[in-house]
Amino acid sequence: MPTPAVYVGPEDNPLLTEAVERGGGKVVALAEAEAVVVSGGHGELPDLHDGVRWVQLPSAGIESWVASGALDEDRTWTSAAGAYSTSVAEGAVALLLAGIRGIGRAARARTWDGAALDGVQGTLRGSTIAIVGAGGIGRAMIPAFTGLGARVLAVTRRGLPVEGAYETWAADRVGEVFAVADHVVLAAPATAQTAALVGAAELAALGSQGWLVNIARGSLVDTDALVEALRAGTIAGAALDVTDPEPLPDGHPLWTEPRAIVTPHSTNPSTLRLPLLADRVAENVRRFGAGEELLGLVDLSQGY
């Protein structure tokens, strides 16, 4: 088995250096490198010579690298796509549980009111949770939800079976899930098909015991319809890591809505990203050395 010669840069990063070695590689100067692990930046790359056959980018989304024109057809590119799924999924589970168990309300209290949470708490046990967009992130939520006694209805583009879900529906039936599920978690990409996917009708179908969680993109939800549904009690609550507009402006009604929890697009914080990136780097260096297919391969024709 050859030992991959890998450059880590432009910034020194001990965790990524260690990851290269963990994957069976050795860390070398750029001039000697056959592979490059990009350790930071937003679109800038080290100068790549012809000997560099593979470049590992540090982010899951690579829009900025594509936009900068840095990606060429001369070598293999990998992103960190999927590497952060478990972290974002944990954040989504935390948001739904915090919502349904009244922890958002409790965190704002400054006095002991034993009855305050009595009427507003529900339980995930025995409930049906729809995960709209059961890709890597959505799928990573399933063991936690089933461990809490809920069952998962997955919605994917094509509707092929998703492990751990009791049923998987194709995206063309997504409008129906709001009436079937007790709670809905949005984890789908922002596309023309998902824009304003959740409006007044979907919220009415979700119902007064239902929670909506959005960790995808703000554009999936009609914010005005959501504000009205929360005010009226049409749904039990909403926990949002993404909003439209984003950032959510000061004074927006969602900041003071008792049924809402807002986190500032923080389900994938940098403190959790780096260890996960290091694991991905170690695995990809191992695969590179073994001649196996790399994780997170970039399709330049698709731009991701």
Place this chain on the structure above:
Amino acid sequence: MPTPAVYVGPEDNPLLTEAVERGGGKVVALAEAEAVVVSGGHGELPDLHDGVRWVQLPSAGIESWVASGALDEDRTWTSAAGAYSTSVAEGAVALLLAGIRGIGRAARARTWDGAALDGVQGTLRGSTIAIVGAGGIGRAMIPAFTGLGARVLAVTRRGLPVEGAYETWAADRVGEVFAVADHVVLAAPATAQTAALVGAAELAALGSQGWLVNIARGSLVDTDALVEALRAGTIAGAALDVTDPEPLPDGHPLWTEPRAIVTPHSTNPSTLRLPLLADRVAENVRRFGAGEELLGLVDLSQGY
């Protein structure tokens, strides 16, 4: 199989009536009853004639019924002990997740600050969570924690293996868990042995990334030591459903401590209790009819 004749009272309760029928019983007047399902109250019972062979009480703790002298040796008594475990366990999981993912802080924010949660978020994935007092409630947390990629170190009185825990320790080693575990969940009864179990030394051992969750009794934690540890950043945070003193007085430093989340002894809210009680009633009526051992048997000599 005989059909148990069951009285539900003193209050009418459709959910409990339905549960009796679901368990294969029929609901009758008190005079014709061989079993009684107590539907409410705090220590008051219907007048029991000699034909009543079994009484199901509605609460898990039965101190008030024992204190009122209502429980006699003439028949079998069952409490709801264990029936609410899953609900309380879900609340504990919600508290730990909300803490470690910064949701308590986010819920208090009134402005979008993407960096605010960056340094404070951790993850349960790959962590070791000690459950101190792995009885029914503690054990019910294990599938959720393992589903989130954590492993559980259980502490029980005798240290017999607990399913799903990677290790179980006996209570005499409980002092060591704070150094071994990343996070600690207190779910043990309040006894002389557990009073002030968590003090300054245990919090120091837990460390600056560790969360403490208390859903047991406030007396297990030295509150002054906890306030100091939170202020100093000795631990990452504390999520408390029970406090000492309880109720926590207005103006107490825990109300405004950024690292703390306080819920008002609300992990077992009445809205969630009744459906779980109904399930217990249905199961016990079935067992009564089949001559099987009932769940939640009261030991009058022990008082629980």
